[in-house]
Amino acid sequence: MYQFQYFRPKSLDEARKLYENNGDAKFLAGGQTLIPTLKQRLAQPTALIDLGGIAMSGIKVAGGVVTIGAGTKHFDVASSADVKGAIPALSHLASHIGDPAVRHMGTLGGSIANNDPAADYPAAVLGLGATIKTTSRTISADDFFTGMFETALEEGEIITEVSFPVPEKAAYMKFPNPASRYAMVGVFVAKTKGGVRVAVTGAASSVFRESAMEAALTKSFTPDAVAGIKVSPGNMNSDLHGTAEYRAHLVTVMAKRAVATIA
Amino acid sequence: MPSVAMTVNGKAVSGEVETRTLLVHFLRENLRLTGTHVGCDTSQCGACVVHVNGKAVKSCTMLAVQAEGAQVTTVEGLTQDGKLHPVQAAFKEHHGLQCGFCTPGMIMTAVDMIRRIPDLDEKTIRAELEGNLCRCTGYQNIVKAIEAASKEMKGARA
Numbered sequence: 001m002y003q004f005q006y007f008r009p010k011s012l013d014e015a016r017k018l019y020e021n022n023g024d025a026k027f028l029a030g031g032q033t034l035i036p037t038l039k040q041r042l043a044q045p046t047a048l049i050d051l052g053g054i055a056m057s058g059i060k061v062a063g064g065v066v067t068i069g070a071g072t073k074h075f076d077v078a079s080s081a082d083v084k085g086a087i088p089a090l091s092h093l094a095s096h097i098g099d100p101a102v103r104h105m106g107t108l109g110g111s112i113a114n115n116d117p118a119a120d121y122p123a124a125v126l127g128l129g130a131t132i133k134t135t136s137r138t139i140s141a142d143d144f145f146t147g148m149f150e151t152a153l154e155e156g157e158i159i160t161e162v163s164f165p166v167p168e169k170a171a172y173m174k175f176p177n178p179a180s181r182y183a184m185v186g187v188f189v190a191k192t193k194g195g196v197r198v199a200v201t202g203a204a205s206s207v208f209r210e211s212a213m214e215a216a217l218t219k220s221f222t223p224d225a226v227a228g229i230k231v232s233p234g235n236m237n238s239d240l241h242g243t244a245e246y247r248a249h250l251v252t253v254m255a256k257r258a259v260a261t262i263a
Numbered sequence: 264m265p266s267v268a269m270t271v272n273g274k275a276v277s278g279e280v281e282t283r284t285l286l287v288h289f290l291r292e293n294l295r296l297t298g299t300h301v302g303c304d305t306s307q308c309g310a311c312v313v314h315v316n317g318k319a320v321k322s323c324t325m326l327a328v329q330a331e332g333a334q335v336t337t338v339e340g341l342t343q344d345g346k347l348h349p350v351q352a353a354f355k356e357h358h359g360l361q362c363g364f365c366t367p368g369m370i371m372t373a374v375d376m377i378r379r380i381p382d383l384d385e386k387t388i389r390a391e392l393e394g395n396l397c398r399c400t401g402y403q404n405i406v407k408a409i410e411a412a413s414k415e416m417k418g419a420r421a
């Protein structure tokens with residue numbers, strides 16, 4: 001790791017000021033992606049502003065909405081009876097991020113602010129049509145994820161909580177990379193008040209909605225409705241773990257399996 | 264250099280560290296608690312697992328300064344009055360190790376899962392060991408040891 005200054009503010013106000021006063025600062029949440037990134041010298045922030053000292057964790061279920069504080073650990077989401085009761089698919093997703101030790105540190109806010117193309121949480125946030133609350137505004141999931149490791153967050157803007165509307169039903173199916181457990185492809189399918197939503201992670205440069213599948217599932221919410229849909233490999237990732245064609249095929253298979261668990 | 268203070272194995276400790284010093288290096292190099300190992304150094308193998316505020320974490324993926332004020336337990340902290348912790352004893356009894364490199368992390372992960380999950384079956388143990396790699400044993404005896412320790416500790420609590 002390169003050298004950096006370290007701050008642990010007690011409030012969001014203090015965090016924002018520290019960010020403004022430090023040229024190339026980065027916010028540190030659970031650190032499960034940022035610290036490995038720093039170890040590989042893939043980033044060189046002048047300062048780390050640790051958000052771990054600011055109370056931003058907790059889970060509330062009220063009025064058909066599950067609201068989760070940005071600092072809430074994956075483990076706490078996975079083991080929450082409230083989340084499991086309201087949105088079992090979200091609980092299932094959180095329980096399959098990384099491994100138990102990683103889930104004890106990693107946070108919801110950190111995961112979606114990073115927007116790793118193969119991360120799990122972006123699929124739930126987009127698939128459920130969640131709302132992201134920050135220090136300055138609220139952002140809809142459809143506007144939040146803008147590209148590979150890119151989000152709508154402005155400089156110094158901090159996610160404080162995410163609200164997930166409770167769907168009629170939802171499921172998440174991922175094909176994990178056998179070594180890292182990141183999603184080779186993960187598909188989140190939700191039947192919501194606003195219609196059917198299908199969000200795909202791991203396959204392309206950023207999480208995206210698969211509109212052909214949404215249309216097909218709106219007509220008939222069955223595995224067969226998506227089984228015949230061929231996804232174009234045009235925008236898919238191709239790397240040592242799998243080709244674009246392989247990932248495109250996996251999108252259909254994972255979507256079919258997700259629907260099968262709830263149809 | 265910043266200084267950091269925390270409680271390790273019940274003892275108040277402090278030291279001068281760089282901000283970039285990892286918790287595992289603070290434990291091994293400043294405190295000379297070399298039971299905690301660095302295996303892959305990429306959050307995958309789990310040889311560095313310790314407990315921070317009662318939860319298993321990978322100490323190679325946490326800065327020492329993040330543990331300011333925390334309660335840390337390493338494998339050295341499990342033995343009480345010269346007597347092996349039930350999980351340590353079970354690893355010995357069931358031959359849950361060969362070279363022993365992964366063992367401290369395996370044991371700390373095992374203690375954590377036994378604390379969280381009252382009825383551990385083989386399938387759950389294997390799933391919970393997701394973040395701990397062993398290159399010798401094929402996991403068979405590690406799983407057996409954790410299952411045995413879990414039963415014994417449950418018996419002791421009853």
